Amino acid sequence: MNSFLEFFSFADPNIRYVAFGAVLLTASSAIVGSFTFLNKKSLIGDAIAHAVLPGICLGFIVSQTKNPVILITGAFITGWLSLLAVEFITARTRLKEDTAIGLVLSVFFGIGIVMLTVIQKSGNAAQSGLDHFLFGKAAALVGDDLIAFGSVALILLIVVYFLFKEFALLAFDKDYARSIGFPVRIIELVLTSLIVLAVVIGIQAVGVVLMAAILITPAAAARFWTNKITVMILLASIFGAVSGLSGAYISYIAPAMPTGPWIVIVISTIAFISFFFAPKRGVINRLFRQATIRRTINDENVLKAFYQLGEENKNFFNPHPAEAVLRKRRMQHGAMIKILERLQAQGYLEKAKPGWTLTEEGKLRAQRVVKIHRLWELYLTTELRIAPDHVHDDADTIEHLLTPELEAELERILQFPKADPHQSEIPYRDR
Amino acid sequence: MEKEISITPALEIHDLTVAFDRKPVLWNIDLKLPQGKLVGIIGPNGAGKSTLIKAVMGLLPLSSGFAKLFDQDLNDIRTRVSYVPQRESVDWDFPASVLDVVLMGRYGKLGLFNRPRKADRDAAMDCLKQVGMEQYAHRQISQLSGGQQQRTFLARALAQQADIYFMDEPFAGVDAATEKAIIELLRNMTQANKTVIVVHHDLQSVPQYFDWVILLNTRLIACGPTASTFTQSNLQETYGGKLTLLSDVGDLIKRESFPNREGSAKQAL
Numbered sequence: 001m002n003s004f005l006e007f008f009s010f011a012d013p014n015i016r017y018v019a020f021g022a023v024l025l026t027a028s029s030a031i032v033g034s035f036t037f038l039n040k041k042s043l044i045g046d047a048i049a050h051a052v053l054p055g056i057c058l059g060f061i062v063s064q065t066k067n068p069v070i071l072i073t074g075a076f077i078t079g080w081l082s083l084l085a086v087e088f089i090t091a092r093t094r095l096k097e098d099t100a101i102g103l104v105l106s107v108f109f110g111i112g113i114v115m116l117t118v119i120q121k122s123g124n125a126a127q128s129g130l131d132h133f134l135f136g137k138a139a140a141l142v143g144d145d146l147i148a149f150g151s152v153a154l155i156l157l158i159v160v161y162f163l164f165k166e167f168a169l170l171a172f173d174k175d176y177a178r179s180i181g182f183p184v185r186i187i188e189l190v191l192t193s194l195i196v197l198a199v200v201i202g203i204q205a206v207g208v209v210l211m212a213a214i215l216i217t218p219a220a221a222a223r224f225w226t227n228k229i230t231v232m233i234l235l236a237s238i239f240g241a242v243s244g245l246s247g248a249y250i251s252y253i254a255p256a257m258p259t260g261p262w263i264v265i266v267i268s269t270i271a272f273i274s275f276f277f278a279p280k281r282g283v284i285n286r287l288f289r290q291a292t293i294r295r296t297i298n299d300e301n302v303l304k305a306f307y308q309l310g311e312e313n314k315n316f317f318n319p320h321p322a323e324a325v326l327r328k329r330r331m332q333h334g335a336m337i338k339i340l341e342r343l344q345a346q347g348y349l350e351k352a353k354p355g356w357t358l359t360e361e362g363k364l365r366a367q368r369v370v371k372i373h374r375l376w377e378l379y380l381t382t383e384l385r386i387a388p389d390h391v392h393d394d395a396d397t398i399e400h401l402l403t404p405e406l407e408a409e410l411e412r413i414l415q416f417p418k419a420d421p422h423q424s425e426i427p428y429r430d431r
Numbered sequence: 432m433e434k435e436i437s438i439t440p441a442l443e444i445h446d447l448t449v450a451f452d453r454k455p456v457l458w459n460i461d462l463k464l465p466q467g468k469l470v471g472i473i474g475p476n477g478a479g480k481s482t483l484i485k486a487v488m489g490l491l492p493l494s495s496g497f498a499k500l501f502d503q504d505l506n507d508i509r510t511r512v513s514y515v516p517q518r519e520s521v522d523w524d525f526p527a528s529v530l531d532v533v534l535m536g537r538y539g540k541l542g543l544f545n546r547p548r549k550a551d552r553d554a555a556m557d558c559l560k561q562v563g564m565e566q567y568a569h570r571q572i573s574q575l576s577g578g579q580q581q582r583t584f585l586a587r588a589l590a591q592q593a594d595i596y597f598m599d600e601p602f603a604g605v606d607a608a609t610e611k612a613i614i615e616l617l618r619n620m621t622q623a624n625k626t627v628i629v630v631h632h633d634l635q636s637v638p639q640y641f642d643w644v645i646l647l648n649t650r651l652i653a654c655g656p657t658a659s660t661f662t663q664s665n666l667q668e669t670y671g672g673k674l675t676l677l678s679d680v681g682d683l684i685k686r687e688s689f690p691n692r693e694g695s696a697k698q699a700l
Contacts, residue, residue, distance in 0.1 A: 038525070162544050169535055173521045179488045180539035180591070181509035227571040229526045 003253045014142065015252065021141040021150060022205050022248035023241040026214055026263065028153040029202035030240025031160055032194045033215030034222070034233045038171035039191075042216045043098065044083065047105040048199045049211030051082030053112025056133050057119060065126055068148035072200050079196035082108050109208070136207035136260030138244070139251035149201045156194055156201075167191055168229055205244055207260035213267060214240060221271035224278035243267035295342075297400045298331075300369045302339050303348060304399075305329040306358050307366035311425075316363050321355035367427045368407075373399040374420035375410050381421045382414070388421035439502050441466040441595050441626035442487065447496035449479070449486045454685040455494065455649075456482050462645060462654040466501075466594075467624040469617055471631040471641035471657075475670055478648040480630045481517065484597045488514045500595060510539055513593035515584050517600050523573050529583050530568040533558055536590025558589040563612065577604030585613065595626040602631065614640055637661055 010016045036045050052075035059074025060066065082104050089100035116134075119127045132140050141149065160167070166187050169177045178184045199211050206214045222235035247263035276283050305328035310316035322336050329336075340356050343349040348362030358366065376395040380386045402410070419425055440463040447460040457479040464470055472480045485491045487498040489505050500508055513536075533555040534547050541547065547555075559565045562582040567575070575583065581601055588596055602610050617627045621642070628645075631637065637644060637657065644661050646652035646669045653665045 040522075165538065165541075165546060166543060168527075169538060172525045172527060172532075173516065173535070175485070175488075175490050175516050175520060176514065176535065176587075177538075178490055179512070179514035179516075181506065182538070182543070223526065227526050227573075228528070229531075232526050 004249075007249050007252050017146055018139055018141055018252065019245055019248045021146045022138040022244040022251075022259075024150055024153045024244075025141075025201050025205045026218075026240040026244030026247070027237040028156045028240075029198045029211075029214050030218035030236040031233055032156055032198035033240075034219040034236045035160075035167050035171060035191060036195055037216050037219035037223070038168075038229075042212070043101045044086065045195060045199065045215040046212035047082055047086060047101045047108075048079045048196055049203065049208050049215070050105045050112070051108035052076075052079045052196075052200055052203060053133065053208050054078050054108055054115055055112075056130070057112055057115035060119060060127065060130060061115070064124065066129065068145045072148065072152065075200040075203075076193075076196055078108065079199060080193070083192060083196070112208075132207070132258075133203050134207050134209060135258035136203065136205050136210070136247070136263070137251060138205045138248040138259040138263075139255065141204055145204070149204050152197055152201045156198055159190065159194060163187065163190065205247055205259060206263050207258065210260045210264045213264045214243070217264075217267045217271050218243075221267070221274040224274040224281045239267060239270050243270065293400075298335075298339050299343055299346075299348075300365070300400050301329055302336070302343060303358070303362055303366035304369050304373075306349070306356075307363065307370050310358065310363075317357050319352035319355050319357040324355070364429065367429065369399045371427050372402050372407060372410070374424055374426045375407075375414060375417075376402075377420045377422070378414055378417055378426075379410060391421065438466065440464055441468075441501060442628070443499045443502070444483075444487065445496050445498075447483075447486060447498060448494040449482050449491055450494045450681075450684075452685055454681040456681075457486065457647075458650045460496070460647075460651045462651060464626065464628070464643060464645075464654075466626050467621050468626055468642040469621045469640065470626070470628045470643040470645060471637055472628065472645045472647060473631055473634065473637060473661075473669065474647035474652075478669075480647055481599050483645075483647065484514070484599055484628070484630060488512070488597060510591070511594040513588040513591040513596045515588045515596065515598040515601060518577065518580050518584065518603060520599075523575070523580060525572065527572055528569050529559065529564060529572060529575070529579075529586075530555055532572060532583050533568075533586045533590055536587040539591060555586070555590050558586040561589055561616065562586045578606050578609040581605050582609065582613070585616070593625070596620070596628065598627065598629045600630050600632065602629075602633070634666070 006012070007015055007019075010019060033045060036042060055074035055076065055078030056071050057074075058078070059071040062074070063070045085104045086097065086100045089095055089103065090097045093100075095103075116130065119130060129137075129140060166177075166182060169182070170184065170187055170191070174184060177187075195215075198215065199208075202211050202214050218236035218239040219232070221239050222232045225235055226232050243263045243266040246266045247259040250257055250262040251259040274282065277285075279285055302325060305325045306320060307316065308328055309320050309324060310318065322333065322340060325340070326333065326336055340349060343362065344351060344356065348359055348365060349356040350359050373395045376398045377388070377391040380391040380394060381388050416428065417426060442462075442464040444460050444462045447457060448455055449457040456477075460483065472483060474480050482491065486493055487500075487505070498505070500512055505512065530552070534551060536558065537547055537551040537554060541551065556565060556568060559568055562585050564579065564582050564586060567579060567583075572580070572583065581604065585598075585601060588598070601613060605613065617629070620627055629641070631640070638661060641657050643655065644657050645654045646660065646665050648669050652669045653660045
């Protein structure tokens with residue numbers, strides 16, 4: 001707990017730098033990654049991430065130092081090369097893009113690992129810490145490194161700010177962008193360079209192996225919460241920043257621990273929560289909505305049964321026991337009782353002897369369902385020429401779904417007919 | 432007919448050939464369209480109707496020939512040309528509202544880097560009104576019906592304030608009432624001397640909808656005023672069986688990795 005306060009009070013300037021750096025890197029990666037996500041190019045990010053490793057090693061071999069500018073340049077070059085390789089393979093061979101990505105990813109990464117091993121065996125003292133690029137180490141982000149990687153992050157943010165509209169348009173409708181004369185190739189080139197740069201700086205925090213997670217997961221998580229692209233990207237950057245900050249903290253309290261996996265665990269947890277609990281798009285909410293719909297269907301079916309019983313003995317307000325309703329509508333007795341009691345609580349049914357009876361409101365609601373059912377059957381048989389014995393099941397669904405506007409439209413099209421295809425009367429509300 | 436074309440043609444296509452994977456899908460198309468007409472592109476599936484539009488819009492590489500709009504290159508008059516892609520060509524689950532999409536119609540005029548201004552929003556709203564979608568302006572686009580998506584695209588095209596419009600199947604997935612409203616709108620546009628070129632599927636409505644027709648089946652069958660061109664014999668030629676020889680030769684070109692033109696051997700490498 002002590003270390004927690006120590007870290008998050010940001011009193012120590014070193015902690016401030018590390019925390020600021022981690023947030024900047026992960027947030028800017030998440031922002032650029034949002035466009036990768038919207039372009040449905042998530043796998044490409046993974047390929048680039050793995051392909052920058054040989055570039056970093058090459059930068060080190062050439063300069064024999066860990067000068068961040070040289071390492072960034074090397075990473076940028078091989079990152080781009082991997083993209084060109086994917087593009088070339090997809091265009092010039094029969095291999096599909098996913099295969100090309102898999103190929104390029106493993107070949108580049110393999111070469112990178114070989115080079116890294118050679119460097120580590122070479123006995124050059126300067127190489128220690130190069131393996132941080134594999135799994136990331138936010139705490140290593142100090143001094144010149146922070147300045148170099150921080151400025152790249154700033155460049156990313158500035159370019160995205162100015163080309164926001166263009167990037168969004170390209171992700172939505174590339175042909176249209178071309179048709180209005182936008183230089184699509186160049187904009188794509190810029191975006192791709194941004195992605196490569198985002199990867200190059202992001203690996204400081206997460207490492208090449210898990211870089212794709214910080215690029216894509218924040219955007220994927222943010223998408224659950226909003227339908228606005230600006231809000232989505234803002235959320236993605238916040239999610240990224242939170243995970244980056246936690247990574248820095250873990251790096252601080254457990255120096256032996258690689259940061260990357262922890263950042264990924266945090267961002268994955270955020271994605272997990274979004275997946276389940278986000279309003280509208282979240283799974284829980286969807287399940288909840290489906291349950292509500294099922295309940296409505298059950299309720300209306302029971303009311304309909306009351307109505308049909310009422311039609312049979314010409315009095316809609318006769319009481320019926322649960323058993324009588326069950327004959328019309330098969331289900332378990334306990335479930336039926338529950339529905340009846342719910343309808344009573346809602347004021348559509350009243351307790352009577354024996355059983356329950358419709359209230360005025362209950363009758364009206366049941367009547368509407370029956371009306372729509374019969375109108376729809378008629379619509380299917382007359383307008384779509386479907387056989388009368390095939391229309392019942394379809395109408396059973398539609399009767400719970402139709403909005404008042406569509407209901408009125410249906411009445412207008414059919415001109416308020418008196419009976420359905422099975423000669424049952426269509427009940428209208430007194431007009 | 433000569434007289435009608437004597438003023439600058441809205442569209443002139445000369446010896447246009449388009450190939451996919453070297454196999455030609457459009458052979459040597461030659462045609463001219465006058466200004467201010469509602470033009471239908473008619474032909475069976477795979478006839479190259481969308482390809483023709485895309486080729487004119489510079490979205491596909493040409494194997495031969497050129498297209499000129501108002502006697503100029505497309506690149507010189509981009510702001511006067513509008514393109515409406517097929518509805519299914521985009522992912523409607525994209526995080527954008529209807530107004531966002533219509534605003535894209537202003538991007539050409541805005542140019543790079545500049546953000547839409549309030550005036551652009553006003554213009555976009557006005558276009559939404561014209562297609563009867565103003566109450567949906569802030570609706571997420573994934574919640575739209577097919578017809579509403581189509582009208583959104585149409586509003587985006589209107590926002591471009593162009594002189595010539597290319598529309599790829601604007602009636603696909605649209606109910607009868609919306610189709611009528613759209614055709615009404617297109618009529619009004621041609622009355623203001625705009626040229627509207629539409630890929631169309633339903634033969635029945637052709638005489639009623641279009642002033643001109645382009646009959647296409649990988650080659651140009653006919654192009655002219657509907658009354659004189661939309662004839663039984665032309666239709667027979669358009670729909671009556673493929674020219675098997677033509678498509679066999681196309682397959683051969685693809686199989687043998689031949690260039691479409693002798694001069695372009697290098698490009699096909």
